[in-house]
Amino acid sequence: MAVLLGKDTRVLVQGMTGRAGTFYTDLAMRYGSTYVAGVRPGKAGTTHLDLPVFDGVREAAEATGANASLVLVPPHKAAAAMIEAIEAGIGLVVCVTERVPVHDMLRVRAALNGSETQLVGPNSQGVLAPGLCKIGVMSTADAQPGRVGIVSRSASLTSEIVAQTTAAKLGQSTTIGVGGDPIHGIGFRRCLELFKDDPATEGVILIGEIGGSEEEAAADYLASVDYGKPVVALVVGRHAPAQRRMGHAGTLAVLGGGTADAKLRRLQEAGAVIARNADEVAGLMRKALGPA
Structure with a gap:
């Protein structure tokens, strides 16, 4: 099994x-992966890439049975594309x-209220269930089916941790890039909930950054439940200067808030195992999981 997607996922591409x-x-x-249509x-x-092209998302979904959308359109049109997919009832939208x-993202957030759509992104690498389905731009070079769920704000570190877990013979159940923007779809907490209920996921790796409150929300959730699975957390940016933006729009620590430490x-108080450096992550997860 995987979370968010699987063999029955049928993807249309906006753009x-x-x-x-x-x-x-x-x-x-x-x-x-099963891609069934394009929207332009x-x-x-x-037709394009031997797939039918439609004017709108609803028309494409009705004709092809698409239940997921990949949004690959310019920034000034992205919100309208996401809202169109949400209003068409698409279950998973990855931007x-x-x-x-x-x-624009405030309008998308309003459209999500009351809908059944789960939005991943924007500014996301996407979602990958190795051997089953890929939606987004995530590399598959080092991915292997396995026991560990990965959720990350960082694209480059996602690739590193995927390679580590494969080399450690742990593999991945699903890898989710939630994106680095301050206003986005599902975050760490929702991903932890999904992984908790997924029998194929035996442990979770959380890759965070300075800025925002995603990691704090994850810690609050872990502290409120008996999670039942090890969570290894890495938060980068310990040496970043305060009050200075570092790459992502959401990566900003102000007045002592949102710092890596x-x-x-x-997260440690909530029961997570803390990795101080990226090269420790897979080893800590292997130790936490114990013998296979």
Whole structure:
């Protein structure tokens, strides 16, 4: 099993005919994921990568049975694309677009209220269930099916930890990149809930960053339940200067809040195993899980 997606996931791509859409759709299909349609206004009735192209998401979903969407459109159009997918009743929407305006994301957040859609992103690497399905731009080079769920705000560190867990013969059940923007879809807490209920996930690796409150929300959740599975947490940015933005829009520590040490302290108090450096993560998870 996996969380969010699986063998029954049928993906449509909003923006499939563009350069990025073409490249990543082709990669995902070569990996074995089931992609069924593209959406590009004005190109209905054509085909691209041997898939039908539709003017709208609802039309595409009704014709193909798509239940997931990958949003690969420019930042100024990304919110409208996400809202269209939400209003069409798509169960999973993954947006990898960077630099979506914050005000636009407030409209997306409002559209999510009361819907059954789970949004991953924006500014996300996507979601990968090794051997089953890939939605997004995440590398599959080192991914292997396995026992560990990974949820991350950092794209580069995701690739590193996937490679580590594969080398340690742990593998991954599902890897989720929640994105680095301050306003986004599902976060650490929701991913921890999903992994808790997934029998294929025996342990969880959480990769955080300075800024925002994702890690604190995860700590509050872990402290409130008997999680029953080991959680290894890595939060990077311990040496970053305060009050200075470091890459991601959400990566900003102000007036002592959102620092790496504060986040790690909260997570440790909630029962997580703390990795001080990236190269410790897989070893700590293997030790926490015990013999296979």
